[in-house]
Amino acid sequence: MAHPDDAELWAGGTLARCAASGAAVTIAVPHHHEPRRDSEAAAGAAILGAKLYQYDWPTVAALRQLLLAVRPEVVITHSLRDVHPEHRGLADTLAAALPEVVIATGRPQRLYTADSYNSLTADGPIPAHTIVDVSDTYETKWKALAAHASQPIGDHFGPMAETLARLWGSRIGARYAENFVPLPVLGRLPAAATL
Numbered sequence: 001m002a003h004p005d006d007a008e009l010w011a012g013g014t015l016a017r018c019a020a021s022g023a024a025v026t027i028a029v030p031h032h033h034e035p036r037r038d039s040e041a042a043a044g045a046a047i048l049g050a051k052l053y054q055y056d057w058p059t060v061a062a063l064r065q066l067l068l069a070v071r072p073e074v075v076i077t078h079s080l081r082d083v084h085p086e087h088r089g090l091a092d093t094l095a096a097a098l099p100e101v102v103i104a105t106g107r108p109q110r111l112y113t114a115d116s117y118n119s120l121t122a123d124g125p126i127p128a129h130t131i132v133d134v135s136d137t138y139e140t141k142w143k144a145l146a147a148h149a150s151q152p153i154g155d156h157f158g159p160m161a162e163t164l165a166r167l168w169g170s171r172i173g174a175r176y177a178e179n180f181v182p183l184p185v186l187g188r189l190p191a192a193a194t195l
Contacts, residue, residue: 001029001114002058002078002090004041005148009161010114011076012048012141013134014178019049020137026070028053028063036150043147047140058090063097071107076180079113081121095183102186110190112180115164119179130180130190131172138165138176 001007007015007027019025027045031054032038038054045052053070055062067075077094078087091113102108112130119126134141145161146153168177182189 001027001076002084002086004029004032004037005044005145005151005153005157006078006087006114007050007076008044008048008141008144008148009157010078010116011178011180012044012144012161013137013165013176014076014132014180015050016048016137016140016144017132017134025050026053026072027051028055028066028070030054030058031056034150037148040148040150044144047144047147049140058093060093060097063094064101067097067101067108068105071105073108074110074112075108076112076114079116079121079126079181080183081123082113082116083120083122084117087116099186108185109188111183111185112190113183115168115179118160119164119167126179127181128168128171128179129182131168131177132180133169133172133174133177134165135169135175135177141165 015025027050029041042052053066055066078091080091082088115126151157165176168179169175
């Protein structure tokens with residue numbers, strides 16, 4: 001993800017759910033120029049049950065090194081057409097790093113993009129695809145998001161996260177949910193509704 005709070009905001013419930021099931025979860029974000037943001041990222045990751053991996057700059061080489069070190073089965077990132085330019089930049093850099101790593105290791109096997117501001121990209125609404133019920137882990141998501149006290153959680157990001165989680169949840173008959181859209185990894189897409 002591009003920013004210290006992005007994992008919590010866009011995928012926190014799903015990451016907490018994966019961690020609670022015993023899966024190894026790694027949140028990877030670049031170091032922030034404000035040290036407080038880095039410590040908030042560490043706190044948020046710990047609340048979700050994830051390991052935090054920080055690197056200096058989101059370059060193809062840095063992301064390739066991360067992917068080779070972690071060898072994740074699943075990667076969640078931003079949309080290639082995200083409305084936030086730093087989100088787009090990170091997603092593009094990750095996409096450039098993936099082919100060589102996948103050829104060498106076979107991983108990741110699945111790549112997804114997370115939600116974005118009001119579920120919109122530069123191309124329009126984010127399609128419903130893999131909607132994950134996070135009703136049981138929503139409180140954990142909220143606590144992890146609240147760890148980012150330097151950010152406008154209470155009056156901006158928090159209400160947006162709540163609205164999106166309720167909207168996605170209503171589509172599957174759950175209280176809260178998060179949506180993810182698959183991207184092809186060397187021409188392969190995951191089966192519907194698998195994350």
